[in-house]
Amino acid sequence: MSQVQLRGVRKEFGKTVALDDFNLTIPDGSLVTLLGPSGCGKTTALRIIAGLIKADRGYTFFDSTEMTDTSASARDIGMVFQAYSLFPNMTARENIEFGLRVRKEASNSIRTKSAEILEIIGLEPHQDKYPHQMSGGQQQRVALARAIVIRPKVLLLDEPLSALDAQVRDQLRDEIRRVQREFGITTLFVTHDQEEAMSISDQVGVMSKGSLLQLGTPESVYSNPVNPTVARFIGTTNQIPVQIASHKAHLFDTQYEISPASDYSPNSLKRTALVRPEEIKLNKTNNDSGNAIISAISFLGPTSTIELTMPQGLVIKATMSSKDASMYAINESVNSSVTSTSLLITDGE
Amino acid sequence: MKFVRELLRFTLIAVGILFFVLPIYASSLFAFQENDGSFTAKPLQSAAQNEELMESLFLTLQIAFGTVVLTLLLLIPTIAYLHLVIPGARAWVEFLTLTPLVIPPIVQGVGFLYSMPTSFKATPYALIFAYVILALPFSYRAIDAAFSTIDIRTLYDASRSLGARFITVIMRVLIPNIATGIFGAIFLTIALVLGEFAYASLLLWDTFPTMLAVAGLSDASTAVALSVVSLIGVWILLNALTLFNRRDRQAVPMGGR
Numbered sequence: 001m002s003q004v005q006l007r008g009v010r011k012e013f014g015k016t017v018a019l020d021d022f023n024l025t026i027p028d029g030s031l032v033t034l035l036g037p038s039g040c041g042k043t044t045a046l047r048i049i050a051g052l053i054k055a056d057r058g059y060t061f062f063d064s065t066e067m068t069d070t071s072a073s074a075r076d077i078g079m080v081f082q083a084y085s086l087f088p089n090m091t092a093r094e095n096i097e098f099g100l101r102v103r104k105e106a107s108n109s110i111r112t113k114s115a116e117i118l119e120i121i122g123l124e125p126h127q128d129k130y131p132h133q134m135s136g137g138q139q140q141r142v143a144l145a146r147a148i149v150i151r152p153k154v155l156l157l158d159e160p161l162s163a164l165d166a167q168v169r170d171q172l173r174d175e176i177r178r179v180q181r182e183f184g185i186t187t188l189f190v191t192h193d194q195e196e197a198m199s200i201s202d203q204v205g206v207m208s209k210g211s212l213l214q215l216g217t218p219e220s221v222y223s224n225p226v227n228p229t230v231a232r233f234i235g236t237t238n239q240i241p242v243q244i245a246s247h248k249a250h251l252f253d254t255q256y257e258i259s260p261a262s263d264y265s266p267n268s269l270k271r272t273a274l275v276r277p278e279e280i281k282l283n284k285t286n287n288d289s290g291n292a293i294i295s296a297i298s299f300l301g302p303t304s305t306i307e308l309t310m311p312q313g314l315v316i317k318a319t320m321s322s323k324d325a326s327m328y329a330i331n332e333s334v335n336s337s338v339t340s341t342s343l344l345i346t347d348g349e
Numbered sequence: 350m351k352f353v354r355e356l357l358r359f360t361l362i363a364v365g366i367l368f369f370v371l372p373i374y375a376s377s378l379f380a381f382q383e384n385d386g387s388f389t390a391k392p393l394q395s396a397a398q399n400e401e402l403m404e405s406l407f408l409t410l411q412i413a414f415g416t417v418v419l420t421l422l423l424l425i426p427t428i429a430y431l432h433l434v435i436p437g438a439r440a441w442v443e444f445l446t447l448t449p450l451v452i453p454p455i456v457q458g459v460g461f462l463y464s465m466p467t468s469f470k471a472t473p474y475a476l477i478f479a480y481v482i483l484a485l486p487f488s489y490r491a492i493d494a495a496f497s498t499i500d501i502r503t504l505y506d507a508s509r510s511l512g513a514r515f516i517t518v519i520m521r522v523l524i525p526n527i528a529t530g531i532f533g534a535i536f537l538t539i540a541l542v543l544g545e546f547a548y549a550s551l552l553l554w555d556t557f558p559t560m561l562a563v564a565g566l567s568d569a570s571t572a573v574a575l576s577v578v579s580l581i582g583v584w585i586l587l588n589a590l591t592l593f594n595r596r597d598r599q600a601v602p603m604g605g606r
Contacts, residue, residue, distance in 0.1 A: 050506075050510055051509075052506050052509065052510070071509075072506075072509040072510055073509050073510075073511075073512045073513055073514055074512070076512075077510055078510065078511075079506070079507065079510035081503050081506065081507060083500055083503045084503075085500075085503045085504065085506075085507040087504060087507075087508075087522050087525075087526070088499070088526055089522075089525035089526050098508075098511055098513075098521075099511035099512055102511055102512045102513045102517060103512055143507075146511070147510075147511075150511065150512070156510075
């Protein structure tokens with residue numbers, strides 16, 4: 001296992017800058033996820049670590065060894081792709097054994113290792129099936145087994161769950177995490193699905209336009225986004241117009257501190273507070289004097305989302321336990337407020 | 350309306366079959382039927398006893414083998430490279446491979462004669478190089494189409510990430526998955542070499558087709574009998590390819606990838 005580092009990496013495709021002065025450290029044995037919208041450069045970073053594309057500038061290190069010019073076949077990596085990548089002419093077991101055979105391991109060792117990994121991923125009954133005889137989930141399981149059976153220094157997962165249906169995706173996600181922990185492999189996971197990223201990772205890196213905006217634990221990225229772009233991308237946010245006066249934000253007739261992560265122009269006329277639905281608190285009123293009307297209530301199991309219509313027609317969402325939500329009814333007038341003491345402010349509506 | 354459509358379809362199929370079968374049937378009657386209406390294998394026996402004809406057949410098979418080997422050695426890595434590295438150039442290369450169809454054989458033959466080193470001109474095996482070019486429109490398309498049916502980029506990257514070198518990727522991953530295209534290219538190339546007359550005649554080499562033409566001048570029934578046999582032979586080869594293709598798809602289909 002290795003610590004992986006990208007230092008000062010730049011990559012252009014024609015006139016498009018895919019990565020610009022990109023730095024990333026994946027600690028030994030941890031699972032780091034790169035999260036971002038399509039085209040943000042996350043797959044490019046992963047493919048540079050894999051050695052499948054060359055950076056225009058910058059360095060790749062596995063521990064203290066520079067791998068920048070090392071070919072993909074000599075990097076000792078395991079990789080699972082978004083597209084089903086099993087070799088169609090080989091059975092599940094032959095696919096798993098491919099990397100071991102390339103390494104010219106002894107036949108006994110190959111058999112033992114493939115049997116072991118087939119047992120771990122629970123695909124023993126399917127070992128003699130060809131890829132077209134297996135479901136998408138089974139194929140990706142085999143691809144995962146094929147990648148880790150060679151005990152790579154680094155495991156690279158390029159949106160391996162995106163082609164699967166929801167139930168299989170959840171199962172395989174848990175399996176990836178279990179296997180990664182069991183083997184202690186340094187892993188880079190690339191996805192655009194934030195739920196996937198939050199649930200599986202030791203650290204999440206949020207990317208936008210070829211840059212890493214924030215790298216931290218899922219909790220810190222969610223709770224303390226470094227800027228509005230990260231806040232908007234991670235989780236759901238309400239965008240509520242806000243007034244700024246005397247270095248304070250004024251919302252729902254209350255004064256709030258301005259978060260240091262805020263990013264707004266002093267000359268801007270329109271400013272917005274980014275507020276998480278779970279930070280919106282509701283209070284019952286005795287008459288119709290509340291500052292919002294409940295327009296919808298969505299039951300989501302343990303939690304519910306309440307949709308509120310503000311006087312100017314603005315619609316915001318509040319999330320709470322379903323037990324608390326059951327006290328409210330549609331068309332009821334309520335008083336809404338924000339529980340946090342500081343607000344993240346950005347320009348625009 | 351449905352009846353008219355069925356009738357039209359039946360008529361078209363019948364005309365198509367007659368178009369192919371009638372000349373073979375007529376040639377077979379000409380070659381194998383005696384005056385009293387009985388059938389004989391004499392033309393084939395006399396062909397087997399014709400040493401020059403048999404030597405030319407053997408030479409042509411050798412040239413066909415060389416052509417197939419050179420074609421595969423040239424095309425498989427080239428097309429793999431085109432798909433992986435410069436997919437934008439595929440249309441241009443495909444256009445280039447079609448040129449043997451539009452340049453007259455006399456122009457190609459003379460050009461070929463002048464461009465060959467003298468030592469090559471002295472051997473009939475020089476025809477291998479000419480036939481590789483002549484077969485390009487068919488062999489290139491067969492292999493290129495097979496490459497298009499697989500996700501070559503992902504398979505290549507997956508193999509490389511598992512530690513495979515380029516030659517291992519070609520031999521163990523790509524070739525098994527484009528086998529039907531390779532067999533198509535092989536059979537089409539053999540069929541072309543077995544029937545190519547213009548080049549061999551221009552360059553004065555006694556290949557099977559040129560000897561067949563010479564034999565036809567003195568013993569027409571032998572020449573026609575051999576033509577029918579080689580035609581049926583090629584037809585069987587192509588059908589074997591189709592059969593192989595179907596069985597291969599049942600075993601390892603590319604679908605669902």
